Amino acid sequence: MATTEAGSAGAGAAYEEERRKRILDNLKHLEDLGISKMAKSLIQATRQPDKSARASPKPRKKFDASTEVRRSSRARTTVSYKDDFPELDDFVRRRRISKSSDNGRGYTGRISSYQQQQRAFKRAEKLQDSLDPDNPSFVKNMVRSHVSSCFWLGLPSSFCKDHLPPREHKMVLEDEEGVEFDAVYIGNRTGLSGGWRGFSMHHDLEDGDSLVFELAEPDRFKIYIFKAIEDAKEAEPNGKNADMDTADTNSAEEVLDQMDSPVSEPPSSPEPLKGAKKRKLHGRR
Structure with missing residues (x-):
């Protein structure tokens, strides 16, 4: 029995020795392939602390109890610095004026009656009948949106479709005295935008005035103005407009x-x- 135990112990020792040799051979083989170095570098990388850790939130400021809280029901007196800085008031005033002027000219407030508007419209139609029939023309009554605020002038769609291009087009607006104004015609909206504001402000157009637009050239409008409310100077005879009204004025005075x-x-x-x-x-x- 003792012999059997000694044989089993020797067999176990031989197995352990064989196992140790196999492990050493495997480690040597891994070192030859470089796998062991890679494993060590990975272990070191996992042990390093994360530098991109989330920053801790900033502590909230505590209320300073040393400052006295106002508990009075009386209104606090406002402090004005206009006396100390007078140039500040001038700057604010200039800025308001420039801002209001950029927004557009405000309406003058003169409101014409229905009879005055009809008189101006009939005079415009008379002049239109005396124009060259080869030049297309139309009569346009002015409303407040044409002569103030947005300064957008919509033209008759049928006239634009027959005689004007369907795209954006530069045009010249010429008054009775030959003064020219550059304008922009927007074909898809059939109206005048850029440049019409300057023409309207230069001639002090108002609600109720009638204008005759004559297409003298493909890119030029000849415009005749008939005021609904005439001033003293405009009532005096001058040019075509007064010549056509002489007979009507004389007959009215006789009546x-x-x-x-x-x-x-x-x-x-x-x-x-x-x-x-x-x-x-x-x-x-």
């Missing part, structure tokens, strides 16, 4: 003179008296 004359005055003939009475009765109606 007013006959209506204002006293009835007791003996008329030169009975027929003018009847006409005056008819006109007077017509005016009362």
Whole structure:
């Protein structure tokens, strides 16, 4: 039995020796391939601390209790520095003025009556009839959006479709005195935008005025202006506009003179008296 135990112990020792040799051979083989160095570098990399760690949040500022809190119900008196810095007030005023001027000219406030607008429109139609028939033309009444704020002038779509290009096009606006203004015609919106503001402000156009647009050239509009509310200078005869109104003005003055004359005055003939009475009765109606 002792012999059996000694044999088993010797066999176990031989196995362990064989196992140790196999491990050493494997390690040597791994070193030859460089795998052992790679394993060591990976182990060192995992042990290094992470430098991109999340930063700790900043501590919140504590309320300073030494500052006295205002508990009074009275309103705090406002402090003005205008006396110390007068140039600041001038700067603010200039800035407001420049800002308002950039936004556009405000409407003048003169509102024309329906009769005044119709009179200007009829005068414009008379002038349009006397223009060259080979030049396309149209009459346009002014509204507030045409002569103030946005300064956008929409043109008749049928006229634009027949005589103007469907794209953006540079045009020249020429008034009766030959003064020219550069403008931009936007074909897809059938209207004038750039340059129309300068033309409108230069001629002091107002709500109710009537304008005749004559397409003298493919890129040039000849514009005739008829004011609904005429000033003293504009009422004096000058050019085509006053020549066409001379007959209408004279006839209107004669009617007013006959209506204002006293009835007791003996008329030169009975027929003018009847006409005056008819006109007077017509005016009362």
